[in-house]
Amino acid sequence: MDGGRDLLAGRIPVTLLTGFLGAGKTTLLAKLVRHPDMKRVAVVINEVGEIGIDHDIVATASENISLLANGCICCSVRTDLQDTLRELFGQRRAGAIADFDRVVIETTGLADPAPVVQTLSSDTMLATHYRLDGVVTLVDAVNGATQLAQQPEAVKQIALADRVFITKSDIASAAQVEALRSAVESLNPGARVSLLVNGEIAPGELTNLGLASTRAGAQTLSFLGEPLQGEGGQGERSLRRTPPHDPAIRTLSLRFERPFTWNAFSAAMELLTTLRGPDLLRVKGIVNVEGKPVVVQGVQHVFHEPVELDRWPSADTDTRLVFITRRIEERTIRNLFDAVAAAAS
Numbered sequence: 001m002d003g004g005r006d007l008l009a010g011r012i013p014v015t016l017l018t019g020f021l022g023a024g025k026t027t028l029l030a031k032l033v034r035h036p037d038m039k040r041v042a043v044v045i046n047e048v049g050e051i052g053i054d055h056d057i058v059a060t061a062s063e064n065i066s067l068l069a070n071g072c073i074c075c076s077v078r079t080d081l082q083d084t085l086r087e088l089f090g091q092r093r094a095g096a097i098a099d100f101d102r103v104v105i106e107t108t109g110l111a112d113p114a115p116v117v118q119t120l121s122s123d124t125m126l127a128t129h130y131r132l133d134g135v136v137t138l139v140d141a142v143n144g145a146t147q148l149a150q151q152p153e154a155v156k157q158i159a160l161a162d163r164v165f166i167t168k169s170d171i172a173s174a175a176q177v178e179a180l181r182s183a184v185e186s187l188n189p190g191a192r193v194s195l196l197v198n199g200e201i202a203p204g205e206l207t208n209l210g211l212a213s214t215r216a217g218a219q220t221l222s223f224l225g226e227p228l229q230g231e232g233g234q235g236e237r238s239l240r241r242t243p244p245h246d247p248a249i250r251t252l253s254l255r256f257e258r259p260f261t262w263n264a265f266s267a268a269m270e271l272l273t274t275l276r277g278p279d280l281l282r283v284k285g286i287v288n289v290e291g292k293p294v295v296v297q298g299v300q301h302v303f304h305e306p307v308e309l310d311r312w313p314s315a316d317t318d319t320r321l322v323f324i325t326r327r328i329e330e331r332t333i334r335n336l337f338d339a340v341a342a343a344a345s
């Protein structure tokens with residue numbers, strides 16, 4: 001991405017891409033992997049089934065390593081991040097996958113990035129081959145203020161960042177953007193803050209974040225009350241544990257065989273966002289709208305423009321929806337969608 005391996009240090013630079021649920025991480029990566037400068041980059045995605053990128057996979061090198069049309073390596077974390085990074089390095093050395101000069105890791109929206117930062121430096125094997133270049137955090141101009149007020153992980157993602165991008169300024173008011181910018185600057189005065197609309201940036205914007213990352217990272221970890229971990233094993237444990245988050249937050253996956261009409265589906269979504277918007281942290285999925293695949297995305301009360309795909313990503317044509325909610329019962333959502341699906345048939 002920046003045209004050369006980290007020859008000086010001899011280690012592969014790693015960019016950590018964070019941002020709360022729905023901030024626009026996948027949108028940014030889906031654009032970046034199509035960029036010619038991304039050929040020598042391995043993208044590690046912490047979540048399986050990212051529709052935007054799944055669509056571009058042209059070959060599979062191993063169970064979790066895939067190749068995209070432009071040669072970029074795309075890797076999903078199925079067990080844990082450390083194993084994935086080790087496997088990636090091993091496969092590169094064995095010549096099983098193309099050489100790469102850089103790694104970009106997308107963390108899940110609910111993750112606290114601190115354990116990943118710590119592990120990259122404290123796991124002896126990883127620290128020999130990789131180094132953290134920097135942490136890039138995306139924050140949504142419409143929902144960011146609420147997320148920062150309610151979710152400690154969102155605060156940590158900002159606090160650890162070397163660069164912060166405020167996304168979705170195209171659908172937010174100037175006042176929302178400015179309020180968020182001041183909130184971000186007060187949480188992390190050292191970070192550069194810019195706007196990012198629909199993931200449109202050059203790959204170079206995510207690299208060479210430089211020494212600042214180590215310094216700011218260390219300062220911030222201590223500011224957040226995170227002990228800086230010692231060598232070896234402790235770092236491993238910290239990465240393997242499930243990041244602690246609000247126990248009221250749940251992930252709920254629904255599947256429907258029968259197709260929806262767009263009117264029925266959107267009526268159900270509208271009802272749900274009106275009634276429970278603030279507790280609907282994230283909705284995403286693929287909906288069978290009278291046979292056609294439509295990708296839907298929502299973040300709290302905001303429902304994004306649905307995108308019709310030209311083909312189904314796999315043979316599975318069921319509607320699949322993932323909801324990340326706070327204090328919403330599974331049956332509330334299921335009943336609502338079942339009722340709508342039944343009424344429309």
Ligand SMILES: Nc1nc2c(ncn2[C@@H]2O[C@H](COP(=O)(O)OP(=O)(O)OP(=O)(O)O)[C@@H](O)[C@H]2O)c(=O)[nH]1
Nearest residue numbers: 021022023024025026027109167168197198297304
């Ligand atoms: N209007 C607008 N929509 C955006 C922008 N960036 C992302 N989106 C939309 O926001 C929704 C969520 O974006 P994603 O890229 O999936 O967000 P994410 O951070 O990967 O989400 P998680 O996987 O839940 O953590 C999608 O519908 C995007 O099209 C932007 O700058 N402007």
